[in-house]
Amino acid sequence: AQTVTQSQPEMSVQEAETVTLSCTYDTSENNYYLFWYKQPPSRQMILVIRQEAYKQQNATENRFSVNFQKAAKSFSLKISDSQLGDTAMYFCAFTVGGATNKLIFGTGTLLAVQP
Amino acid sequence: GAVVSQHPSWVICKSGTSVKIECRSLDFQATTMFWYRQFPKQSLMLMATSNEGSKATYEQGVEKDKFLINHASLTLSTLTVTSAHPEDSSFYICSARGGRGWENSPLHFGNGTRLTVT
Numbered sequence: 001a002q003t004v005t006q007s008q009p010e011m012s013v014q015e016a017e018t019v020t021l022s023c024t025y026d027t028s029e030n031n032y033y034l035f036w037y038k039q040p041p042s043r044q045m046i047l048v049i050r051q052e053a054y055k056q057q058n059a060t061e062n063r064f065s066v067n068f069q070k071a072a073k074s075f076s077l078k079i080s081d082s083q084l085g086d087t088a089m090y091f092c093a094f095t096v097g098g099a100t101n102k103l104i105f106g107t108g109t110l111l112a113v114q115p
Numbered sequence: 116g117a118v119v120s121q122h123p124s125w126v127i128c129k130s131g132t133s134v135k136i137e138c139r140s141l142d143f144q145a146t147t148m149f150w151y152r153q154f155p156k157q158s159l160m161l162m163a164t165s166n167e168g169s170k171a172t173y174e175q176g177v178e179k180d181k182f183l184i185n186h187a188s189l190t191l192s193t194l195t196v197t198s199a200h201p202e203d204s205s206f207y208i209c210s211a212r213g214g215r216g217w218e219n220s221p222l223h224f225g226n227g228t229r230l231t232v233t
Contacts, residue, residue, distance in 0.1 A: 043208075043227050044226055045208065101212065102164055108158050
C-alpha cells in the first residue's frame with residue numbers, strides 16, 4: 001500500500017524564523033513524484049513545491065525547499081523567513097507514474113506563524 | 116496559469132434530495148479529473164477518478180450509486196450526491212489534469228464546495 005505520513009499535526013514558528021515540516025512515505029515504486037500543497041483558511045489548494053524521485057537535487061522555490069532522502073523515504077519541507085501569510089495547513093502528497101496518477105495526501109500539518 | 120472552476124462554492128439541501136457539483140477546466144483540456152472529500156481539520160480523501168468518456172474509478176468504500184460521476188467532455192466533470200443525508204455534509208474538492216505525463220500537467224484544484232445537508 002502507498003501511504004504518506006505527517007507526524008506533526010500542528011507546528012508554530014515565529015515570523016522570520018525557519019521551520020521544517022516532516023513527511024515520510026511508503027511505496028515499492030521507483031518512478032514517483034512528491035509534492036507539498038498549502039491550504040490556507042480559504043481552503044484553496046496551492047502547490048508549494050514538487051520533486052521528481054529520479055532527481056537527486058533537492059527542489060527549491062524561493063523561501064521553500066525540500067530535503068529529499070529517497071533511501072529513507074523522507075521528504076521534508078523547509079520554510080525560511082516565515083511570513084504571516086504562510087499560516088496554513090500543509091499537506092505532503094505523492095503520486096506514482098502511470099495512467100491514473102492519483103494523488104495521495106498525508107494527514108496534514110497545521111502551521112501557525114506568530115508575529 | 117491553468118484554472119479549474121468548481122460550482123457551487125456552497126450548497127444547503129434537505130435530506131433525500133440530490134445535489135450536483137460541477138468542475139470545469141477553463142483554459143485546458145482535462146483528460147482526468149479527481150474528486151476528493153475533506154472533513155473538518157482532516158486530509159483530502161480521494162473518492163474517485165474520472166476519465167473523459169469512460170466510467171469513473173471509485174476508491175474502496177465509496178458508494179458509486181450514491182456519488183455519481185460524469186465526465187462527458189474534456190472540460191467538465193460532475194459529481195452528483197444522490198439522496199443526500201446529513202452524514203454526506205462535507206467539503207468536496209475537484210482537481211483536474213490535462214495532457215500526457217505529470218510534467219506537463221500537474222494537478223489543478225477547484226475552490227471546493229461546502230455541502231450541508233439538513
